[in-house]
Amino acid sequence: MNDSTVVVETIDTDEPKTISLFGYELIREILLPEILGKDTPEILYWAGKRLARKFPLTDITQIMEFFAKASWGQLEIIKENKTEIQFELMSPVIVPRVKSKAEHFFQLEAGFLAQQIELQKEANAETFEHPVKKSNKVLFTVKWEKN
Template identity: 75%
Template sequence: MKDSIVVERQIQTDEPRNISIFGYELVREILLPEILGKDTPEILYWAGKRLARKFPLSDYDQLVEFFINASWGQLNIKHESKNQIEFELASPLLVSRVKSKAENFFQLEAGFLAQQIELQKEAIAETFEHPAKKSNIIHFTVKWDKKDQI
């Protein structure tokens, strides 16, 4: 019996990548809702939280880099206060989801942000999404309460 061979591949972040918008949307907007049904938003939110637990990030820069590497878009902090952070997410892949009448298309990202901030702030956090249809940008508000420490 032959030994198995493990091949490690280094992925360079500056290497140009092409992502099929059709393929991305096919899975994201058609297949997942078909499989998950009416519970799609809730399941995607909790799936995002689960992903964040598998990929804990220690700071904002790592969070931005993760969003880029996951092809979720460019994430920016717009405002931070004592108990909340407002993020803005922009990407060409967001255009059709923002313009559609469907709600809760960004629950995967929202759950991911909630869990990352929860880990970083050591307090229970929740994220709310706010699609801006005219600008093709998504705003997320992550709120936490230091009284609800983890």
């Protein structure tokens, strides 16, 4: 193969990149549900768990940084106790989804959170999503229990 047929692109992960919101939403809102059908929420949840296993993170701060780098939004802890953490996710990108979808559209993120917490706490974990239409954000409740 000669140099004219090879394209090499170097991506600096610390430098912010611009992505097409239309392209992102086209895949997420139209293509994936078309391919996955009625099982979309469940498959996205398990896909999020699989992503978390491919990108294991050691603490909550790294999870928040991952969300930002993945363009999923700004993730913050609202409250935490011995068996539960509640997160808030905000981003202009999620506003149309929060307003238009009643439930189950943040299952990729929910599965990712469940698996990360499961790995960090060494316990079985599950995440529940709660879109909040009035404030254009999503709350995630992650609950866990030791085996």
